[in-house]
Amino acid sequence: MQCRNVLTHIDAMRTDEIDSQDRDRIRQHLDDCPSCEESVTDLEGFAALARSLRHSPSESLAERVCSSVLDSYDSFDLDGDRVWVAFSSAGLRMVDIAAADESDFRERYRKRFGRELRRAPIPENCRKSVEAAMLGLPIGLDAIDFSGLTEFERDVLTTIRKIPRGEVRPYAWVARAVRRPRAIRAVGNVMANNPMPFVLPCHRVVPSSGGVGNYAFGPDRKRRVLRSEGAPIELLDSLAREGVRFVGSATTRIYCFPSCRDARRIREENRVPFRSAEDAARKGFRACLRCMPETASA
């Protein structure tokens, strides 16, 4: 075997990546050739040193990599609920009170956003936002990370933020408000998949026909949340039974949704019920500018 052939193999021999026949022939050559034998020593010395010459990345690299791929989650107890919260550096991404455990929540999140979560302590401002939201208080848009949602979802979810605490609006009203009046069922789907219940108050959206409709955490929970916010649930129920969708004031000749705060100020003797917006218009009533009930008439 020639020196040239031996030298191209000695490094592979160092890590035992060579067949036994070649190894025997090279060993034989090395016994007779001090020059090649020296190269083996040189190589072993270099191999031992080389690893210490590696360059290391900055300490923040792993953190940056992980936070660009993974979002974070945490959970805490609030008024008898275990609240699960997913968040990114841009704000809240998902809130859940129905998750059975950590892996259930992570699985729900992965299904919804196709991203993974890692446990990390929730920042104080995120936690405060969620607590405020669960009390029915409005929270700033900048606390929410809307990325990963479709434009339609974003439109719908930012629109329902405008429904005041203690009031409700029909799905059809939301569809009109986002200039997609026929997309009532689509609005319902967005509500059903709302990643941030309470924070984005999907519980304030109800069927046009009355009643509270469905809710991710059950209709009973929806009623409880609405009642705690001061919505006139019993009134809405009784009006729905009578087929009344709007109420007007005989003095101002303005009609509203029954939960509108202006409607609730109408005295009993001045209250005029309407089954439809057309009915109200025919009788010379105009729509309230605050709750905009005409947008719900289909």
Add this chain to the structure above:
Amino acid sequence: MRSTWTGGTALTADSEQLALAVHESRDGAFERLVARFETSLFNYANRLLQSPLDAQEVVQDAFVRAHHALTSQYDGRRVRELALKPWLFRIARNLSLNRRRGHNHDLERPLSEFDDGRIGPLVPAISVTGIVEAREERDALERAIESLPDDARELIVLRFMEEMSYQEIAKCTGQTESALRGRVFRSLKLLRAALSEGEAQSCNAETC
């Protein structure tokens, strides 16, 4: 092309499990993947690009792509058959080369002729010369590595710093194992030549 990533000794049970854990989104799996390979990939990308900033971006991008592939693109069978380490290096390699498109790079150039002589001492006798001189010699070695052509520098990194097998390097760079043996030898010769040149220059500077 797909089959080049599968099978063989490069696929250790350990890294197979890690790829599968990431695929199945197990808790902490991706963090473990990052912790395990970030230094290796950074060192490799930084040696290829010779720019720590670019290397950080490449590594970040490589991990994001790897995560996407493992969790959203590859099915379980493909992940189980994946040779994780060379696959990751290959992603970092492609991203590094993309980043330098327009610049000249000579990673793919043919093996040049080399003589039959011995490689020569690559490591000066560090143990006997004390810490200060050891450091100077390490610096000299560092400069010599920096001055190497891209392909030689790449092989020095993969083979000696990252301790990859010839099979793994073959998967990463797309060359045959037998060609790699010759190339590694040539790279060592070039490194030795660069070291001698560096020594000669520093001797001239000090007029010794």
